[in-house]
Amino acid sequence: MHKKMNKNRANLLLSCQEKPGIISTVSNFLLEHKANIVQFDQHTTDPQSGTIFIRVAFDLEDFASSFMKLEQGLALISQGHAMNWRLSNENKKKRMAIFVSRADHCLMELLWRWKSEEILVDIPMVISNHPLLREAVEAYDIPFYHIPVSAETKEEAERRALEIMKNKVDFIVLARYMQILSPDFISRYPNRIINIHHSFLPAFIGANPYERAFERGVKLIGATAHYVTNDLDEGPIIQQDVLRVNHRYTTEELKVAGRHVERIVLAEAVSWHIEDKVLTHGNKTIVFT
Amino acid sequence: MHKKMNKNRANLLLSCQEKPGIISTVSNFLLEHKANIVQFDQHTTDPQSGTIFIRVAFDLEDFASSFMKLEQGLALISQGHAMNWRLSNENKKKRMAIFVSRADHCLMELLWRWKSEEILVDIPMVISNHPLLREAVEAYDIPFYHIPVSAETKEEAERRALEIMKNKVDFIVLARYMQILSPDFISRYPNRIINIHHSFLPAFIGANPYERAFERGVKLIGATAHYVTNDLDEGPIIQQDVLRVNHRYTTEELKVAGRHVERIVLAEAVSWHIEDKVLTHGNKTIVFT
Amino acid sequence: MHKKMNKNRANLLLSCQEKPGIISTVSNFLLEHKANIVQFDQHTTDPQSGTIFIRVAFDLEDFASSFMKLEQGLALISQGHAMNWRLSNENKKKRMAIFVSRADHCLMELLWRWKSEEILVDIPMVISNHPLLREAVEAYDIPFYHIPVSAETKEEAERRALEIMKNKVDFIVLARYMQILSPDFISRYPNRIINIHHSFLPAFIGANPYERAFERGVKLIGATAHYVTNDLDEGPIIQQDVLRVNHRYTTEELKVAGRHVERIVLAEAVSWHIEDKVLTHGNKTIVFT
């Protein structure tokens, strides 16, 4: 969903072990800090002994000083409850790096939504292992880095990408980036790398999903956006969708249908990540849409 | 969604004018009464000056006495904040009367979901202006009342229905009941009569929607479940859905497609009503799914 | 789609190697026999060297004698072109046996559509390895056979089922029948046994798909109707669909969502089979909807 930027708006995400009074604690804390709650979302895996997840969007008057006090207060309160928490500020846009190879459909969808201000994010760079999309990216006045990758140069290529991104990037989107990232690289951006897989996972894990979908004669074509972990195609699923196909579709036409569902699924997942609507719990996500 | 009945589970629905601290007030109140919160949902029409809507599902130990105290406490607290509120107890099933005419598809869907315990509700009676479906209803050991309706007898027929339902019915489902209810009748069950309209409202308001859909050559057929108000087809929409059709469909085949979408849409709306997930705000609904 | 039975309506399904003039040959043949074509569908896997598939629905005057002549003519013509063909007559309903275990949702959907004349078929029997659903089936005046199955009695149980069905059954629907059929049994009804698998194949092949879907955190729940072959869960897919779910769904609630999509997917596949709209080609289907 489109959001007008609100300079006084902040989002608090937190999770902790269930115990009585968490919601009270959080809402009282926000009230003390004069936060005006806009949206309050909650989920629990088990109300007795599970994990509770909370997202609160709220407005603050006198934002800069209030926000700092709130942050300090949260640091204190979270210690007592062993909370994981994260506080964001809509005024301060997240910085998204896009990794891409040769297919441009996911990239162009993200760039179009960015330019249309449907996603309020900064895009400091696009990184690609191919030079092909340089012009398309630079037309949007976004720096494009071509970092070729081969079996021998992979380690070096990742090192270079990390260096370029240093202090400039909050999360990464793999918009049909056809290289597998190393565990070391992934560990630098935990639950902050979003990939689009060209099938309805866990169907057609691995390579050539459309060829295999054609062979299997499926009646729906899907796509899956997920956070990247060290287990290929096994990270927490953020969003999935499908399109109906039929016996007339060639493999080539399945790929085209796939492109359409890929770009929508990826764009939705990216929006939710930007708006701090996604929390992870083990290998799963809670999405407060 | 299917819910196992939980004897200690209660649902609180409330709404009031926005002011600072409503969520704190509610969560502190529940904490004092040792309620263990399972699910907390909130919506506001405007965080500054709008109306806030809250739904909380929670468990109570020592249910009977705790519930009574909670109810008393709520009565007090709600006065101070001019709150509308409603407290329900999953242990005490709602009582649903079904009104039907001759088409059985919505009726049978509800009866099947009831028997399969997908909807936890009591069905004390089915009322029909036709005798046709008596056998189908009685096979489920549910009393069936045939109350014929004509222009002359309508007032009397409604009076009889109200009498039969007296103290036995919490809400009414019009499962393709082809009579228009009087304002007086509707006023007895405000926002507690659910109708299924055989189109994607506001398209094809009024009679013969499928004939008109055929003439117009639409590519999707829809259905709408809504609360009944005095403005025909204008009450708050609870749920809508569509099915894809094409040029091959005859009017008759559109009706069959319509039947399928009608029964799913109505059953979803009824589930949500039973589970206290629907609040109304003027002519609109908030549905905490 | 709903079809009024048409006493003069026949359906011709055929396939053969591509060569010039197949469509001419078929349409000229039908014209000679005064067939009035209602619907003509065609598909080719490759217009040069592939296989062509044709379905023609047509009306005949003086049906009984015309139909016989047509059948004789087809026998001749098909030899010359090495055609596979099948001619059906809407006047003569197909005979469908339903196999079921304990879950009744797919069974009840089929029985309701049958009674509502949405599917024009005869149901000479329901066979189950459990006695549970006897009453539900007999309420529709359909014979119910309880044939228990254990590892030791499986062969004998299949033999008994085949005997009961002898000369009475054209095709079989496994409406959540939880036994694996032997290759010998399957060979008696090639491409005439329809199964509903409780996942979006090829995801979650095998047992406990909903438990695994919960673990994997998928955002859509699916179901697949397919013809049964000796490769479990690998037969030609007839229809698939999905429902959206989210992080709130328990495994139990995923199963309920699954039930809803299963019964719709199976009912659609069964309709198409009854209306001779499905052809198979290796492990895939052509569905002329």
Added chain:
Amino acid sequence: MHKKMNKNRANLLLSCQEKPGIISTVSNFLLEHKANIVQFDQHTTDPQSGTIFIRVAFDLEDFASSFMKLEQGLALISQGHAMNWRLSNENKKKRMAIFVSRADHCLMELLWRWKSEEILVDIPMVISNHPLLREAVEAYDIPFYHIPVSAETKEEAERRALEIMKNKVDFIVLARYMQILSPDFISRYPNRIINIHHSFLPAFIGANPYERAFERGVKLIGATAHYVTNDLDEGPIIQQDVLRVNHRYTTEELKVAGRHVERIVLAEAVSWHIEDKVLTHGNKTIVFT
């Protein structure tokens, strides 16, 4: 669906009064001209007395001369049967003018699909009543004409547009063009102007559909692509689709959801028109997808 251009491929669309033997006549004629049939689609409004619609895709060897002979033959044969027919040649791309105002989402979707060769079409020009999108269009090396329109200049503006398009344009797409075209203008491109309406027609005919959808509290947001006729919003519907929304969506967010469904619906309708898959029959379409 994506189609690789095939130099030897032609599409024949025809319709006429039903009479025995139309399919034979057409298929025999194509066989005589050595056309290799790739796809044969047919629809009838009534097999006895209705109108029959046929689409045939076929390949010709020695294309140029064969195509001309075929065209001559068709002219003859169609006279005898009072056929409407249209023959197209994939080798010769259609020429599409895009009309746009200030919203760029539909325009950019079409340009992206065109550049990606998902739609095989020429775009000789974009015409706009605002200068805003000049740069975006010219970046694709497509001529952009700014023709301002006011109540007084409308006639003149249309005249200018017609002049610019003269002999250069086969059909027009109104990609959120916010001016109403005159009957005279429309009559120059009968069933060759495609509009995207920002609602699920016939719901919310007229202005401000999203504001009205917000007021009405609908649960789905739709879009409709249709051919333009003199009756505003009443032309033959080519495609429709919807997206699910909920009580959280503001009017602004409904518009964003609407943008997403608009561009997909319009792009599908345009693809089908380009691939000669759409026939009209009075106020309805037959779409051979």
